[in-house]
Amino acid sequence: MTVTILPREKTSALFNALILFGSLLAGLVAVGVVFLAKGINPFFAIGEIFTASFGSAFGFQETLTKAIPLILIGSGLALAYRAKFWNIGAESQLLLGAVFATWIGLKFGPGLPAWAILPLMFLAGFIGGGLWGLIPAIFKVKFGINEVISTLMLNYIAAEFVKFLVVGPWKGETKYGYPYTDDLPTQAILKHLGSTRISLLMLVIAVCTALVLAFLVYRTRFGYEIRVIGENPEAGRYAGIDFFRTSLIMMFISGGVAGLAGVGELSSIHHHLSYPETISAGYGFTAIIVAWLGRLNPGFSILSGLFFAGIIVGGDAIQMSMGLPATTVNVFNGLILIFLITGDFLLNHRVRFQRRVL
């Protein structure tokens, strides 16, 4: 028997959706196998994950809360990945956003009204994340340094920097030795919707960012340039695209929106800067799959962000009820990502099995 693989030219939307759904399902089956190997009933565990995240009003509130940073970061990553710029540094771009916003909030917050301090914090957070995102872009275009490594190294550096701040110079005077900064003044804190932990403003910002970035990718010259850089850099050079300029702007935006997510986590959830793993529950990494599941369309990251927020919330729930470690979510993420790229193969190729003719 021979196996022939041919490229598939066109795919219908239905086939696309079927493959996507099939990939997710296969990923869940694989997760089930892992649970089974650990002696956990997979139907119970996976069922528990989805009932905890989408099955109750409280669960869904938490899912929405966690979807906000995922949508923001995921749409920003989709932008970068379109240009085949593998930004793995959203985790630290988020942190730098939170650091900049903390500084503005603590320094100018007490003297300013909410309508002035909040926009300033968002601006500072965007700039903080954006500047941190510029570093790997400059490194790559000017010096040919692999961005996966540089963004990862910057993650570790930023995490240590935040730890240094909260146990050292920025340690709160009112915090009795805990590794926190002082709390932001009330006017620098985002209000929640009713008794939930959702900031309506953040939710609107997240959804709008995703839509604006989708518009940017598909409807503007800048988006066209990004796609050309990703799909056919040679053609891009002929067309006179300024790689340096385009990459810089793109990474400033990609890092900037991750910075906005940092402002949200700081101002809506924590109210002070603390250890990096507290500020971000691995959002920068989970958002990589959010972007991929959304087919690198920033708009779709609204849906895929919601889905993975559900997995985080459900993961937290079974972690507590079944005594599983926090990193269980990584098993989910890894397996689903593997099946998503497997699905891409089926989407782009026809596989024919033929009996060998003698």
Add this chain to the structure above:
Amino acid sequence: MLEIITSILVRTVVAGTPLLLGTLGEVISERAGILNLGVEGMMSLGAATGFIVTFTTGNPWLGLMAATIAGALISVIHAFVTVSLRANQVVSGLALTMLGLGLSGLWGKPYIGRPLTTKMHAIRIPVLSDIPVIGKVLFYQDPYFYLSVALGILVWFLMKHTKVGITVRSVGENPKAAETLGINVARVKYLCVMAGGAFAGMAGAHLSTAYSKSWIEGMTSGRGWIVIALTIFALWEPSRAFVGAYVFGGIFVIQYVLQPLGISPNLLAMLPYATTLGVLLFYGMSKKGKRRMSAPATLGEPYIRGSR
């Protein structure tokens, strides 16, 4: 003074050992044209597997074997997805890292905080170990050190002086030509990726059974990523992997040497990562380095049989 220097050097070599093993593995994989960003995950899985098996059997050699097999097995996923399914190597590698970190955390959880009672004893090489400084550093180490050095020399010899090396390199540089010479490109790629996984697994077992003798989540702490940077630093040459691994081993040690000087431990902890960036930057800035930093020609690209 001499004693302090000796002790620093001894620890440098110990800290460099997992980096050397990991880098050798990545060199093999990348020489065959497959970038595997899953090192951190494979290493972590090796660390957990090595610890669990050593803990339950009481035999660190079995732990090492199990970790090597675990690393090779999980890397098959990357080989299948990138070679057979021609998927994006960056994304697949990241997925592998997540999976490896997740699985090791899941399986290793019951073993957190349990100290290992058995360990590999250091082997003293007679006569040579009596040489001042060098004797203690090079000839009175745990078996992992000797193993990594032997493997390093083996990989260097295979790559540089045998047909195996030519085969692997031709697959990475020009798979089409390799195919016409009758080389099974896909098989070579699979084997090289698995060799990379096996080396990463060994590196992990060293961390959990020789370096720290305990298992905690996230104990690889970015070493897998540093390995990928070291592969570039080594210019895909096994011989240069030695230099890189021990220099970076030294940087891991120097943190603890400098700590009593009153520098914040958090700032010192940045050193390995900042140095990695610094080294890559130095290479990128020098014109000569930029030219030499050229990777195997088809690194990261899927090979489609019969195309072009």
